[in-house]
Amino acid sequence: MNKFQLRPYQENMVSEILGSLAQHDSVIGQLPTGGGKTIILSAIAHEFIKRGESVCLLSHRDELVNQGAAKLEAISGQPVGIIKSGYPDDGDRLIQSASVQTLVRRLRKYPADRFGAIIIDEAHHAAATTYRKILNHFPAAYTLGFTATPCRGDGAGLDDLFSHMVTGPTIRELIEAGHLSPYKYLAAEKSMIVKGAKTRGGDYTSKSLARLNPRDQLAADLVSSYRQHCDGLRCLIFAIDRDYSKAITAMYQAAGIAAIHLDGETPSEVRKAALESFQAGEIKVVSNVGLFKEGTDLPAIEALQMARPTKSLGLFLQMVGRVLRPAPGKDEALIIDHGGNWERHGLPCGDRTWTLEGVQKPKRAKRLVKNAEGEIIEWEPVELIQTNVTTREIQPGNVDHGLQGRSPELDGFWKMALDELLKEREAMGYQKGWVGYRLKDINAPLEVWRAAALELGYKPGWAWYKWRESRAA
Template structure:
């Protein structure tokens, strides 16, 4: 019996009276489908005319589905007839194979590739020589190979920094799809720059870091051929080869291109291509030659580079300006913008006032990482020494970003970087990049010398009240500790500012960034959401994931979203979804509407993240549907629309998602925000968050009841449908008391827990009336019924002491 006839109809993709279609179990491309007659028919030539017509009618149906779901760039439609033609199942089946640009190096010839080496007769007649120059740059030949290869081996006698800049995106894209990349260079004539070798070492640290985060699955290693260790009688070392291998192919270039800007770009460099299937002996010789030098080379290490950097480099100075080994100077670091200059001045004043730690709030897009690097340079000038720096973050991508930033500082151009993440455990660097998750483990924490670092940066410190962070912070005693965040308020109400002695040195949130035109204004459209959120379990400030998915993943909701999508257009859109199923559904829905979209998430069916981002940047995609992956870290300034297709419970995450689209870009005038507003207190909090971004506070009740327009930054608008406003107004607690008391009630209602005095103070509310009426803030909290039994006993015993503390605070803070 045919194995195809054992496939249950529930697994069919499509069917008609005489045929059915199923996904191929061993697909050669994403979406590969088989169309099969219901009757056991051996080959195409044994089928009846009706069966043949039915098969190709179904081929058309399958194509329409694949077009909507995957948007391929072409198709191969194939039928094997007989064992000699490759047929392995003697039941007629038509292959429908979607094809994508770049899935093979040169697709010309199509089905001719059934016999290796005979596929592209056009390519056979064309020259295999890459000649370089402006019309034939070498990197254009390498790009499709980087996209396909799973094994990449590069041997270049000389390596320069700008050449690595050109290769970086290609190398890391290959690593993201699981490639092993090996690179060998040499110290011949000291032409390879120490800066380039440090970059290669940085790459190894970055790869280990991103592998730990599962952002990539490949591996990268660089080695150095030390000329002094070569056997006597070898006068020079000048090889160049670039080899790529993957499923079903192998190709190599041998010629004159080293790793430099001219050699990969417009320099006239000859490189001859060798194909594994056409010239297997030559290809194998390249494999063996590379392996020989790989085994002879030394692992690249900081100590080796430090020694090498001290050697004289006489030859480059003698090279003419047109030499392939001469490169453009590295780009200079950016100058601090106005808000960064203000923050740097505030940090300097903090140190002058003997503050050992400070918190800085800079909205997404205002350059937190660069601010930290700039202030390290400022600290160096103030103290006349280069500091030892520790950079801490909870996400590995942030450490990679920080390393790239610090390397561009002239102060750190030759610094030794250490990595404490994944399988890297180096705390000895001048600058150490460490993941909180690893460093917080007791055995690792014990290795941390309290005074071992002069300057410590904690990125996205709104996570800092977690025990993992607290253990590290309590262990360290640096000369200065800087906390950076775009959103200092924790969703759980924990006091982040308290970690920094309540010293917020500088704050420029989204409203300030928009007002100062460093960020684009937004137009927020709040759509009524008729989902009954009251029936969805809500525990620990989160909706039950399964119940939430069931409630919000509906065609009706997507149709409502798409009407707003058409009314408020954008060019590049991020759609934040509630689950993988939700993202896949939203993506398929948009494709059916003619939107070029992809879903990006942590599941196996996700589009490759880096490829999808690049496709959004270059306009190949119109939208990405994602699940939490892009809350932080993504930097695509061209995004001009975000869609909140899920009820984000945390105002911190809501601001992070909003911030993905606020970065300025040429021709971009605003960000469109499409949001759903339903009958739950989490929506009250996000609207409160929005109206707090203006230069002056706006009362939430007055805004919802139409008594006050939101005071927003120039160009920003908030447009809530009337039905949505009515939903939210019904959720407000009863009125009464001073503005601070009303804010207390509203925050307690929204969050399910009481706000802190310091939080109300930082929001701009005076607490004097509360004190005058109740005697003290905690007495007021007690009158609201918000102290537990233990807290009541503390107030009874220490109430007078607490009131005196409030009086002391009152003398130093005008709002108290």
């Protein structure tokens, strides 16, 4: 190894993985995005090289192949060959960085004992047939996977590919240690519609999401929330599909904000120039489709807008991981969730227990309360932010909804409507739950539910639970 210095937790992971490989022939390491997995796998590769064994790093995208080769060479101090279309064969080099698609076509060129270890970058993809063909071709090689999210798109585990898992520090621990950026998480009060969306491969289909969510309205909402909460910051957007991303970009440009759309079909030289301009602050907003989920090291990203809902915990964590890399002058990252993803997956720093069988559900900051019918329910604590575009800040530790000791202020129509319902209930002798049914009928906003909870003597969580229930109806 050269001058690169391992952090203490990285040293621990290297030691634990090498120890595990003495007992298991297939090990997967889990480390949050931005935790420095490349330096860890480089240190492990170096140990194999010292024993005279060669190593192959597998990546599923061409850009990751080149990035992996450059980082491995810089960190290990060893020349790295590239197995990819259009590159010369440097087969004598002990470290190879290979494209999965290229290597699977060239397997006949390589003897079964060519590599002592196969290292799989973004190993949550390893269940694909191409990976299995490669691993079967090199049966004697150790298999080491690395990923921030060791689960498939549908949440299933990887226990059929790996026999042992080594986990690193959590997102929360990396933030507390200063290795990831602290963040503020805002969520749109009216999140994108998913009711009626079709699911394929464990996630919503882009086509059905596009059908349910008006494109121009979404684009306008994104520009509005950007203006209110992160005006002037460098922002990355994840969009539903190419048409949506282009419409979002056009809306930003019409508002006088320097923005560009990028996707997998954008020429590499255009992407490179755009990211350099983004890094320099000349471009403020990059809207993308499926391009920056993995393997993108852009600490310049200061804000993130999620303009796509996802059922996939892995995709959610990959998206938010883009904005959590620390950078000089970046005191706090900003995440604006227009897709309601926090309701499905919790917050980025939520406690998660990763296993080979998948991930246990995050321990969200919830309390048990009783609803009007005496049933035990759970509720998610949030803090509301009063702005022109209605968003709320999601904070795990804030458990009183801001209701204790004060009454939400209502005026106009909603004050009159709630007053009338309360008077009618008292006059007719109805149960308290009757007010909730009527609020649901008239599609009352959250602040009305909050005021009703206080008037009826319910705990604060009742308002949040019933309001969310009314939205799903």
